[in-house]
Amino acid sequence: MASLSGVLLLVHISLMATTLFYYPSHAIGQDVVEQVCQQTEDYQFCFNIILRDPRTPAVNMEGLCLLSVAITIDHVREAVDKIPGLLEKATDPVDKQRMTTCQSNYGAAAGDFQRAWGSASSKAFHDVLGWVQKGSGQVINCENIYRQSPPIRESPLTVDNHNVIKLAGITLVVLAYSALPPPSPGRRSLLPPSKRSRSRECRQSITKPDLQPSPELRLLLQRSRFGWVCLISVAITIYRVQNTRDIIPSLIKQAADPVDIQRLTTCQSNYTAAVDAYTKAWSSASSRAYYDVLSWIQVGANEVMHCENIYRMSQPIRQSPITVENHDVVKLSEITLIILSMIESGSTGSEKENF
Known part of the structure; x- marks a missing residue:
């Protein structure tokens, strides 16, 4: 040291x-x-x-x-x-x-x-x-x-x-926002037909049909290479997932109802798997393997959604003590999927080659 x-x-x-x-x-x-x-x-x-x-x-x-x-x-x-x-x-x-x-x-x-x-x-x-x-x-x-x-x-x-x-x-x-040139415009799909339908399916499983980037996100994308923004959005998601995973043990200790303990234990497993998935998404984004990013984001978000839904699928119906965290992670995943969609429709060079 x-x-x-x-x-x-x-x-x-x-x-x-x-x-x-x-x-x-x-x-x-x-x-x-x-x-x-x-x-x-x-x-x-x-x-x-x-x-x-x-x-x-x-x-x-x-x-x-x-x-x-x-x-x-x-x-x-x-x-x-x-x-x-x-x-x-x-x-x-x-x-x-x-x-x-x-x-x-x-x-x-x-x-x-x-x-x-x-x-x-x-x-x-x-x-x-x-x-x-x-x-x-x-x-x-x-x-x-x-x-x-x-x-x-x-x-x-x-x-x-x-x-x-x-x-x-x-x-x-x-x-x-760093001073990097924006990608050149291009509109053809980067995925072959078989992967293209999988891409839409992955996005639709998490995002709402009318989900659109905010004006601030559009400005961010205009000022940066899409690949950089993808890396950063995944990195922020990892922070959020890690923080949530690490507070679950204390919530388990505070829980008195055996059902709540069982549900939180399941969430602990979900979040451990989600950390692994988002970390792999970050590694894939680092090497610009964007189709792999898409797959890992889906895996991670599905783990978090399972944690949320477990409180609503059977009695007693309760609000999860980490419902805010769950929704935040899903929203962050949606942002990454929007960025991936923009990479698919508008990027060039090595980004195009590796999607």
């Missing part, structure tokens, strides 16, 4: 080097920043962190990517600095063990986000995506360790954890 002084030095270098990507003549406007924030989990948080940062008006889209990662590094550093004091105050051995794990998580996250910054500075945006996913995964582990086994407690770092995860989400959206 890198020493704290080494991490701090890298942070200061990162923040200073961000100025190298200021291009006032090509600077993004406030309206674009607001549209970026509207795509994030928490608009007000994004607004306060990004739009009010004095450096934001001077950066272009690539600079905004660097800036968002640099701000994330700064928040990780604050958590790293806070942990030794929390360890000293902890008296319960379980709390000490958990905080020690968090210390390891944040040490790894600091390195991951530094690598994300290095990748962004060299415009290796695919690598940025991977490192941001890995770094935020470390922070998610720190958060979830307090909820996976008794005693269930709120982490002393929960605010820091959620802030870092939100910042990682901002970076993912900025990546989707």
Whole structure:
């Protein structure tokens, strides 16, 4: 693990080097920043962190990517600095063990986000995506360790954890808006007839017939290669699925009715399978094997829908304690299917060859 002084030095270098990507003549406007924030989990948080940062008006889209990662590094550093004091105050051995794990998580996250910054500075945006996913995964582990086994407690770092995860989400959206040329228009189907009908069948099993991209999503797609947006939408879905999977054990422990325990246990199995499916979808999207993405998205979404429907198929009929999460995952899957449909109808080059 890198020493704290080494991490701090890298942070200061990162923040200073961000100025190298200021291009006032090509600077993004406030309206674009607001549209970026509207795509994030928490608009007000994004607004306060990004739009009010004095450096934001001077950066272009690539600079905004660097800036968002640099701000994330700064928040990780604050958590790293806070942990030794929390360890000293902890008296319960379980709390000490958990905080020690968090210390390891944040040490790894600091390195991951530094690598994300290095990748962004060299415009290796695919690598940025991977490192941001890995770094935020470390922070998610720190958060979830307090909820996976008794005693269930709120982490002393929960605010820091959620802030870092939100910042990682901002970076993912900025990546989707990164300054890459849009695909050339093209309208013929990318699938042979046999796969084309399967494509429609897969989409119809999840999406509503009248589902259309929002104006914000259309703008996002216009500003990015469809393949990048596909990667990012799947990555965001993975975060949501992992978070839900990790809270289920605590819900099982809190459940008193044997029926509820059985249903949640089934959901736990569903979400474990869904994590695997969406992870394979992300790997397929990374290699632009878009037909495989389509298949894995269907598998993952069906697992989540089964978890939702199990509460309505037999007595007692109840609302699932994770119904909001279930619906969010299905909606995210719908977004990915819309993007895949646009890739099928309008992409060129290697994207066309690999669908």
